[in-house]
Amino acid sequence: MNPIFKHGPSAQHRLVLVLCCSMLLIFFDHKLQSFDSVRGYLQSMVSPLQYIANAPKQMMNWAVENLATRKQLIKENQQFKSQQLLFNEQAIQLDILRRENSRLRSLLASPVRPQVKKMVAEILAVDTDPYSHQILINKGLNDDVYEGQPVIDDLGVVGQVLHAGATNSRILLISDVSHAIPLRIKRNGVRLIASGSGNIRRLIVNHVAHSTDIEEGDILVTSGLGGKFPEGYPVAQVTYVQKDETRAFAQVIAEPIAQIDRLRYMLLLWPEPVEEFASPQTATEDK
Template identity: 60%
Template sequence: MKPIFIDGYSSHRRMLVALLLSGVFIYCDHKLASFEVARGYLQSLVSPLQYIASTPKQIMDYASDNLVSRKQLMLDNQRLQMNELMLYEKLLELDILKQENDRLRKLLASPLRNPLKKMVAEILAVDSDPYSHQIVINRGINDGIYEGQPVIDETGVVGQILHVGANNSRVLLITDITHAIPLRVHRNGVRLIASGTGSFNQMEVNHIAHSTDIRVGDLLVTSGLGGKFPEGYPVAMVSYISENPNKEFARIRVQPIVEMNRLRYLLLLWPHQTPLVESQYDKPLPSNQQTRQVADES
């Protein structure tokens, strides 16, 4: 009877043979590079399995990176909109600062005589009465401001100080119906007086004979009479002349150089540096005497 199990080589012998073969293969691969071609083929055969094994991880990474909830998208969209609004606000602020910087540069570069003292002021309030053209500025007695002081901007004459407080002052504009200013025609030196009409865009010149050499488009500048406004500052342009022979005087309308409804920064002047003695011209005249006295002086 044959036995069921046949005794073969012992496990020790098989282990020894395996170790010997392994050593031989390692030596041949390391020193002789005998298995480079076989390794390349094996690598090519195994690479699809590697791709298949890594596919689930790649899918999970893609899903976690790109699939976000609707709520998260809404939050991101809202955040981006807020950032966009903030950037627009910054741009507007920079634009406003640029405009103010340009105004201040023009204001400080206005045609002043070198010895003339000057100071920049900012408008705090505008009179709400449409028939009273007055504004409030942020300069007062503490800054050396005095009543009757001339006020200009980068284009021309604005008005004069009417009332002075400790830290602010009230300015009477040249377009106010109670204000009058002595002028001269820049072209030929003819002297005249322009008074306010209560309109920002119009002033009137009274008591001018028909034979006076004045034309539409003539530039009117301060004459220096009265000692309040320095001589030579632009004030208005002649816009209309009505020569009616039935009337004793010509009707002349002039347009102020300064845009009174767009004022922001002003320049205060000291024509006499430090007025030690208060004269009759240091205070605004009453509404019924101002035009008469200036007319007498001119």
């Protein structure tokens, strides 16, 4: 029985034919550049597919680059804020030292201000009780924080450590009604005591005699008495003075210099222990 359709060329013949056609096309394309326009059309048709295929990779690269840049910017911003806080605190100390040097010229027996250790802390939470001005920071006993430790910001005194936990601590702000701090007037050195009023923008200066030389605009700084706060750090500025002779004491109100309602970063201070050197007599006795 004869087949209806005859078989075509064999596979070997087809392969040879295809190879010959390919060689001819390569030759004409290389020598005569006959397919440049065709190649351009084909490339134009394929280019959208190439863009679509590369789109996921480009999106991933863009996302990774932007996330890395954002994280780096946030980290650098935090470092700059910490450095600014340290520099401002050093500027405060330089002003204190300059004033002390002028006093040391007239009083050679005046003690030299000891160096202090400093650490930057960040606020974790603010106490929601309206009658208690306390905040929580991210430093604790593991960072050598202790109760009663002074806390400042880049402008002045903020408060002191009330309770120290392992990894965080509670700070009692100077505006709290239970807080009191010994001060002196920067202009004339008169010693005073200020307590919190429950208002973050107001301190009450207690037991001020009518004869005390105090004026509106005077800067109140720490006196160093009590041993908790180093001497000379700014605390408040006098905003109101009323000397009514019908009262036992003058009424004096001051405003904290530190921006207590805008705190984010602050400094913890450690007084460095003074190195004790053995006297020649003690050294001779030991021998």
